[in-house]
Amino acid sequence: MLSVRHARRYAVCAAAVALLVATALWVPTASASAVVPAVSMLSAGCPGGTGGGSGTGGFDSCAKDEQDQVDQNQDDQNQDDGGGPSGPRVCKVPGTPDGTLPDVVVDCVTEDGIWNDADHCYEQLVDPQPPKSDDVWRGNNEGYIVLCKPSEKWCMEYAIPNGTGPAACLQSQPSWQENLPGVEPVDPEELAREAFASLPIEPVDIGIVPEDEPGRVGLVGMPTWMWAQNPTANQIGPRETSASDQGLTVTLDARVDRVVWNMGDGNTVTCDGAGTPYQDSYGKKDSPDCGYTYTRQGEYQVTATTYWVADWTGGNQSGQLTNDFSSTTTITVGELQVLTQ
16 A cells, blocks of 8 residues: 555645745654644735735635636646546646646656645655644544645746745645545445454354254253353454554444354244353253254254344444354254153
């Protein structure tokens, strides 16, 4: 899996003259979670617009005002260059709507990351991710922190000639992103299914009277006891697990909902739990929670199927998954013969 990830919107507003405004942003250092202040380039106004103002509020407003035109430019360029779903991808920074500045075609992949057409920068997952207590998460517990770095080619051909310093133009900006643009978002339910499948769940070892041993024969009309023999958490639950992918984590709690016994004569018995093991002191008593009585003699194949349910949560979603596991044994039931003289 690529470590390169996409970030949130970071659209750069092109103007006839770009001003450098100092603002405090965060970038990761070499430590596992530390971030330090940096400087980023902000535009003074939107091309053909009413002006953006300083600070991140003005920057975001400028980006919002121009995005429709930028998206249209991208669509038009893809049509002209044979791009789009059936053609080669063309990565670029769109020029100004009035044509004063042309589009700047850039490499789609560099050491700085993968180009995001919507954000107009190379984006890369911060690794390792900063702790959730860091302000860059904006109070979110899920998602991604990514770096967004403008194209060096764009900086050299447009920003720097128009008055922006190289260091400011090429500065990376970390930000929180719920999903990864350009990358298929993780499906929380699919991730939960993978987590469920990873559990080492096993079918139960069958305990039954009459025993499934040579020479052991039950009697018609006498109680048959069924239970899970020495059940483990992998056989009867509960089990807990979690799984993570692309910054999204799901947690899963799994347990056995019921055990269905197919008695081999066309009848089934549903038991809520593992059942009670038989002891000789119980004599002819019926099982208190999982038993059966045969009405005909014969050899019967008995199957115990455990039905598992797993409740999961993650990605602001929740749900329930199911699965089942079976084991089989064979018992013999005979009739009591009464001898008379």
